[in-house]
Amino acid sequence: MTTLLNVLNVSFARGSNPLFENISFSLNSTDRIGLVGHNGSGKSSLLSLITGDSEPDEGEIRMPRGQRIALVEQFVPAELTQLTLINAVLAALPEEQRTDCRYQADELLEQLGFSTSHSALPLHSLSGGQQNLALLARAILLQPELLLMDEPGNHMDVIALEYLQKYLLSNHSQPFLMISHDRELLNNCCNRTLFLRDHRVYNFDLPFDRAAQALAEHDVKAASARQAEEKEIKRLQASAKRLAVWGRTYDNEDLARKAKSMQKRVDRLKQEQTTVSRGSGLDLQLQTETLRTRSLVTIEKLQIVTLDGEHKLLDIDFQYIRPGDRIALLGRNGAGKSTTINRLVDAIGAGDERVRYNPNVIPGYYDQELDQFQCDRGRMDWLSDRSDAPDQRIKQVLLQNGVPYPDFDRPVDKLSGGECARLMFMLFQLNKPNFLILDEPTNHIDIAGRERLELQLIDSDATLLITSHDRRFIERVANRWWWIHNEQLQELNDLEEFYSVIKQEANPENEQISSTGPIQPATANAAMNEDEALARIEVLETLLKNDKARKARFQKPAKQQEWQRELAELWKELE
Structure with a gap:
């Protein structure tokens, strides 16, 4: 080696x-x-x-x-x-x-x-x-x-x-x-x-x-060790202070010397304290409203064409979006995902009979190109321009999301992609939309941010239409799947249908490409097989959890039984 x-x-x-x-x-x-x-x-x-x-x-x-x-x-x-x-x-x-x-x-x-x-x-x-x-x-x-x-x-x-x-x-x-x-x-x-x-x-x-889990366990141990160290430091400081007072009161050099020695020990312990992670200093929060109605959006006889109007991308015969739906729009690059998103956004408030919105819909749109940030307005002013919230509330949201006061006026066109993404979600936090349209929201967000966003989207009961190339994000967040395929918008019963077709396209010779297990050094075949099994177990448990979280009429009992059988076989192999 x-x-x-x-x-x-x-x-x-x-x-x-x-x-x-x-x-x-x-x-x-x-x-x-x-x-x-x-x-x-x-x-x-x-x-x-x-x-x-x-x-x-x-x-x-x-x-x-x-x-x-x-x-x-x-x-x-x-x-x-x-x-x-x-x-x-x-x-x-x-x-x-x-x-x-x-x-x-x-x-x-x-x-x-x-x-x-x-x-x-x-x-x-x-x-x-x-x-x-x-x-x-x-x-x-x-x-x-x-x-x-x-x-x-x-x-x-x-x-x-x-x-x-x-x-x-x-x-x-x-x-x-x-x-x-x-x-x-x-x-x-x-x-x-x-x-x-x-x-x-x-x-x-x-x-x-597995590394992320090990890091989390390290953090728990570090926090516990730091707490014990701080307790010991406080005890020694109190003892040193008490000895110093006694030394002065009774003019006792021995007590004064012990107090100085104990204080040196305190100083050394402070220098050697266990490091506890400060985190990124950034947060991502989301607030939405739930609209109580049977339907938010109805799409009927809609054709999606290229921007120049010259070529058809796809047809949508009929689709609907209900409160609580978290729809993932799937397809290859160039299939028309972003164009479809833009067409639906353009129809808001336009009175288009082919795309009918409930009049009480409050949309929130995340543009993957982040075009809204091509201006020199500061963070505070940018949010104020797009929200009716009072200035004090805007300041509160900025601070809650880890933006310090000196950065309130930093021009938004100088922000990184990740900072722009977080600012967009702050706008949603202020405006509380009841229908979020998110075009590649994970492009500029780090892993911690993605995991936080996943939890926020699931816990908020938000109604979503999303595109993303992050498979795990889609698996965890979506409960419906629309697939742009052969110039048609199809609804899938299972995300695995989509990925099995994709794998076949990328591997026409039916090569066995591992989609679950990490690569290990060639000398560790047994460990690699175990890792593959553990990773597959995680995928199956996520699929089961997400399916069971749906309303009963949308669940897939046959799939649940299939996943449970595979889980039982995998656990048996690992015993």
Whole structure:
């Protein structure tokens, strides 16, 4: 086992803001590491230090001399956007190697789901997910000994994600360090997890779900230890103070000396106190109203077309949305999900007979492009422009969601995607909509934020129409599924129907691509099988819980029995 990377006592700050302090970890040739942290914790900055694009303030980063490293960037470099797909991929190589490597590049693109016709298309004309796959192809073509990936699954539809996962799973010998907020991708493809938090790094030789559980257990123990330490410090401080008073009162040097010694012990204990996580300092809250009516929206004989009106995307013969429905709109990139969302939003208050809204509907719309933030208004003013809430209430909501007073006036066009997303949910908190239309709300939110959003959406009894590429988010939140397929909007009885078709499209040769178990080193086959079983158990228990949470007439007893039988078999195998 070869050591490919050593991060030794590294500290780094952005301006006056420290991102991490005195962190250390190593990466070996069998490691496939997921790097996890909240927005702004310094994950991309750490990759920049490893590639040498930035220098640490303290500490050092060591790698074998001449080692090949490749980075899959988070965003497409501007100089590549006008190139064709094949030329953008080949541009990663020195010019003299490009002709000889053309066949290899074509073969690689085919593995990642591209057809021959894609090769001549400009990179900017491809979907965001396809562009990210092209960036992955550029990195792989360099045959790196260490692969770095900065959110490679961003903007990928389920097909593109399947190809990404398929590649990572089929290339077991490729060590990597991957930043991702996609919990399924992290679970399926990583055997180690690093959490960047509290300016420190927490290392677990486990895939994400089990690592997150281990971190939570660590936090509980740390909080308990900190409580005991503070109790001991208070006891010693009281004793030191009492001895000091007695020493002065009775002019007793021995008591005074003991008091000083005890105070030194207190000072040492304070310096060595167990660290307890402060969290991200950010919160995400949601408040909605429930509308008591039989129907919120009725859709009938509606055709969805492209923005220029030239091409039909799909037909909707008849659909309805009732209070409490949490509908996931599914489909490939380009199928018309966002266009359908926009068409339904445009129909609000328009008197359109094809899209009829209950007159008491109060909508809340989350635009995946975050176009509403293209202005220089401060947070406070931006919310005030869009809400009738008094200023005091707006200030209260900002503070509740972790925004300090000095940042109230920060222009919204200077905010990160994650900060914009949180501000949008603050607006919902103020306006209390009874129908939320959320187009890719998870795109810019870290894992902790996604988990918080899931709980908020489920607990709020909100009526939802959502699109998301985050499979776990859809599994946990949705109770109905609309699928855009063959230019029709179909209702599915089960989310697994959709994913089974997607897997077949990505694996036409019926290759067995693991969708549940994390990758482990090749020497640990027994452990890998157990991990796969545990991950499948979690999926099945979630499906059961979500189905049983529905009203009785919407439950699927046959599916519940099937899931329960599979659970019993899995637990029996693990005994």
